[in-house]
Amino acid sequence: MKKLNARDLSNFKLVGGLDVYKKKVVFTVSEINLEKDDYFSKIYLYDGRKVKQFTSGPKDLNPCFSPDGSLIAFTSKRDKENKEAELYIIPTDGGEAKLLTKFKLGIREYEFSPDGKTLAVITPVELERKKKSEDVHILKEIPFWFNGVGWVYGKRNHIYLVNTESGRKRKLTKGTLNIHTLKWSEDGNKIYFVAQEDREKKPMITDLFVIDLKTKRIEKLTDSKWRIGDVIPLEDGTFILRMSTLERGIATNTHIYHFNPETKEITKLTAKLDRSAYNSLNCDVRGPSRDTIVYKEGWIYYIATDGPRANLFRVNLGGEIERVVGGNRSVETFGVGDYIVFNAQDAITPTELYIVKDGKEKRITAFNDWITEYKLSKPEYFKVKVSDGMEIDAWIMKPVEFKEGKKYPAVLEIHGGPKTAYGYSFMHEFHVLSSKGFVVIFSNPRGSDGYGEEFADIREHYGERDYQDLMEVMDEALKRFDFIDEERIGVTGGSYGGFMTNWIVGHTKRFKAAVTQRSISNWTSFFGTTDIGYYFTPDQIGGDPWSNFEGYWEKSPLKYAPNVETPLLIIHSMEDYRCWLPEALQLFIALKYLGKEVQLAVFPGENHDLSRKGKPKHRVKRLELIVGWMERWLKR
Structure with missing residues (x-):
């Protein structure tokens, strides 16, 4: 059998972030091309029976179903001459991908409105426009740069609304709020978002905000005490938060909480499991993942690092915790539709796509079966x-x-x-x-x-x-x-x-x-x-x-x-x-x-x-x- 070497890096298929609608799953597969010294990615679709390539690439990522499952949005960079991030939409039944719009500084995150007619997009925005000929950096704040991003001074992440028919976009937020993630209200009239209010003086603090789409009025719902990572609004006006209270600084575990904005009361739902509510395992051949929490039928699904493994758990509002996908492995990302779908890997098996249906687990893909030819x-x-x-x-x-x-x-x-x-x-x-x-x-x-x-x-x-x-x-x-x-x-x-x-x-x-x-x-x-x-x-x-x-x-x-x-x-x-x-x-x-x-x-x-x-x-x-x-x- 063969022995793995450094150049075998090009053999790995990086199976990444996914989304699910009922029985259908969309996900990305990235390739490492040594000859062209670059990464290329395509979107694949699993229809409940078989897997097929869905887009041609070469750099298609972050697929997401519309609420009714009829459309799939994704980000890409198909225009080689243009460095802007492109937002596309394509019918789930197939056809030509339609370019909706472009964003100069990239796309951090996006989400469909409940009626599927609008995409809320988080993108970096320059607070002050620089002259194109100006190459001098005048720094007035910290941080002024960020790893993997470059210069961030004078920039903040803001929300744009994009019409899924015309591609027309309009800016929703402004100012120095730095927005990290968002969720629509059930009626589509509000957007809840997590943002840094002061990244210079309080860089570890993020708060929960809500914006009324008609008035553009923003209301702050939390008291600048926590580091909030994700949010799920519930029908009764309360929220599920994935966050850290920072009681031990950065060493504090991130947990799942229930938050009532009226009473300001928080309840740690995952108190019985002293583990971080995310995957923190090391890996050097990991695909792009969607770090998410999901609420369905009274349960909050999340990944937690439990010793040397990352498993999928769920917790209810009563604090009852169940391990949904276990084993000595690393669950990378997941979705919950008619069944549970997830990407996972272990110490000798690179990442593949799996489903759990009626309590039985099934492996769906075999992109990395080439590894069986090697002695590990x-x-x-x-x-x-x-x-x-x-x-x-x-x-x-x-x-x-x-x-x-x-x-x-x-x-x-x-x-x-x-x-x-x-x-x-x-x-x-x-x-x-x-x-x-x-x-x-x-x-x-x-x-x-x-x-x-x-x-x-x-x-x-x-x-x-x-x-x-x-x-x-x-x-x-x-x-x-x-x-x-x-x-x-x-x-x-x-x-x-x-x-x-x-x-x-x-x-x-x-x-x-x-x-x-x-x-x-x-x-x-x-x-x-x-x-x-x-x-x-x-x-x-x-x-x-x-x-x-x-x-x-x-x-x-x-x-x-x-x-x-x-x-x-x-x-x-x-x-x-x-x-x-x-x-x-x-x-x-x-x-x-x-x-x-x-x-x-x-x-x-x-x-x-x-x-x-x-x-x-x-x-x-x-x-x-x-x-x-x-x-x-x-x-x-």
């Missing part, structure tokens, strides 16, 4: 009881051509976040390393999502218990698995995992090679240069650089650069506004100045999502660099 290493679970008594989930992947009695080099992988998780989702990177003869070890240390708020809360304690957990996982792996060569162990991770890689090489000499990716090296510069630094750092490290300068420096890996003896490869993207390039440059220059073994690989035109959404050729190059560095230092 299936992660083996082991539990580690660490020194403070907590149990940590961990996994080991043997080399693909594993032989008893032989010693192998190993790589410890560390996830980002820190409030994400590893588990039963597909990681191309892990399979490439195991196919190259490496043992791969990964785990969910303190700070990870899926194990409750207390477990996830490492605020002001970065590099402490989380670091200990990782080292004790490594100790247990060496104790249990005698095929690991303890003299040939490497470590790598990205974002928070990059911070932790930097921290590790400054605090131990046990690793013989390290690759740090999109990392943080200095909390003070991170605070002052990145898109989220000005609120993420005070929340996670405590205070600000003026009130807690010593604390910021104490938790900065750059402080410990003189201790580094591990050969380090730094991988960073030039347009990574989440962890800006200076984080890599400072560490690289410091280590070179100190005479350490270090290299820096800078990827132009890429951002923080290089490993997941970067240009295909760059993604392959990144994997080749990681494998090459580990082979150089662990196999010689």
